[in-house]
Amino acid sequence: MSESALVALQGVSFAYEDGPVVLDALDFEVREGRALALLGRNGSGKTTLMRLLSGGLQPDTGQLSVAGDPVRHDRKGLTRLRTAVQLVVQDPDDQLFAASVAQDISFGPLNLGLPTPQVHERVQEALTALDIAALADRPTHLLSYGQRKRAAIAGAVAMRPRVLILDEPTAGLDPDGQERLLVTLDELRDGGTTVVMATHDVDLALRWADDAALLTPGGVRSGPVDAVLARPELLREAGLRLPWGIAARELLLAYDVLEDAASAPRTPAELAALAALRAGPRTPAEG
Numbered sequence: 001m002s003e004s005a006l007v008a009l010q011g012v013s014f015a016y017e018d019g020p021v022v023l024d025a026l027d028f029e030v031r032e033g034r035a036l037a038l039l040g041r042n043g044s045g046k047t048t049l050m051r052l053l054s055g056g057l058q059p060d061t062g063q064l065s066v067a068g069d070p071v072r073h074d075r076k077g078l079t080r081l082r083t084a085v086q087l088v089v090q091d092p093d094d095q096l097f098a099a100s101v102a103q104d105i106s107f108g109p110l111n112l113g114l115p116t117p118q119v120h121e122r123v124q125e126a127l128t129a130l131d132i133a134a135l136a137d138r139p140t141h142l143l144s145y146g147q148r149k150r151a152a153i154a155g156a157v158a159m160r161p162r163v164l165i166l167d168e169p170t171a172g173l174d175p176d177g178q179e180r181l182l183v184t185l186d187e188l189r190d191g192g193t194t195v196v197m198a199t200h201d202v203d204l205a206l207r208w209a210d211d212a213a214l215l216t217p218g219g220v221r222s223g224p225v226d227a228v229l230a231r232p233e234l235l236r237e238a239g240l241r242l243p244w245g246i247a248a249r250e251l252l253l254a255y256d257v258l259e260d261a262a263s264a265p266r267t268p269a270e271l272a273a274l275a276a277l278r279a280g281p282r283t284p285a286e287g
């Protein structure tokens with residue numbers, strides 16, 4: 001285990017009751033301050049892995065640890081784990097249950113036994129972080145899907161976790177909703193939260209993450225996102241396609257537009273900026 005591992009699974013195997021082995025002798029780490037994208041085909045075990053990291057499932061063999069300390073799967077150990085690691089499940093309806101948004105967000109801090117003023121402060125902080133202060137008193141079941149997703153994330157943020165784990169947080173959001181969520185996640189990262197996200201979107205992973213972990217039949221393959229997502233054989237194994245940005249990078253390098261891979265554009269806007277730079281300023285006559 002490396003020194004910067006904030007949460008780690010060592011030698012972890014897991015099978016559901018009467019089910020096949022989902023993860024076998026898995027070593028996995030979440031490194032402090034590194035945004036991590038978890039990718040893999042349907043049924044590859046992303047959700048299972050996230051539930052093992054957040055203590056919702058107990059490994060059959062192997063060990064979960066936080067900052068080097070082994071986690072015990074008893075009441076005390078799991079309560080402690082919840083202050084460090086928070087999981088937001090894919091479907092907000094599996095997470096939200098209280099009458100109003102603010103009540104829902106307050107549930108975790110209340111359960112920690114915090115005094116009322118501190119609970120209130122955390123709820124306000126989470127509402128602001130997710131930009132849903134205007135929804136505080138609304139019943140959760142009357143919110144739109146995107147609003148419910150934000151409310152569910154706010155509930156996890158109110159626990160002030162060191163690691164926030166999000167299972168397909170952008171699925172079902174419109175493009176603007178996705179962009180706004182990425183801005184929110186960047187703000188949380190700037191505030192010191194380590195964020196892990198499961199996604200099927202390789203383009204999103206490339207522009208958002210520092211590192212990628214691919215769940216393949218041969219095991220988990222991890223590394224810097226722009227290296228992992230540039231390996232066609234790994235992508236094939238994981239049922240993924242080449243990200244747009246990597247394909248563009250390879251073309252730009254082949255045509256000597258780029259001198260090195262490090263300066264490759266990660267978004268269409270960055271590619272447009274590069275093109276504008278190469279084309280030089282337009283004269284008024286050209287429009």
Ligand SMILES: Nc1ncnc2c1ncn2[C@@H]1O[C@H](COP(=O)(O)OP(=O)(O)OP(=O)(O)O)[C@@H](O)[C@H]1O
Pocket residue numbers: 016017019022040041042043044045046047048049
């Ligand atoms: N509660 C459960 N009981 C039994 N088997 C399960 C359960 N949940 C998941 N599985 C099985 O475990 C395997 C891994 O599922 P998991 O949900 O972790 O995959 P995933 O990578 O999150 O997939 P997706 O991309 O579809 O969300 C699958 O074969 C699935 O059928």
Ligand SMILES: [Mg+2]
Pocket residue numbers: 046047048167
């Ligand atoms: Mg899943």
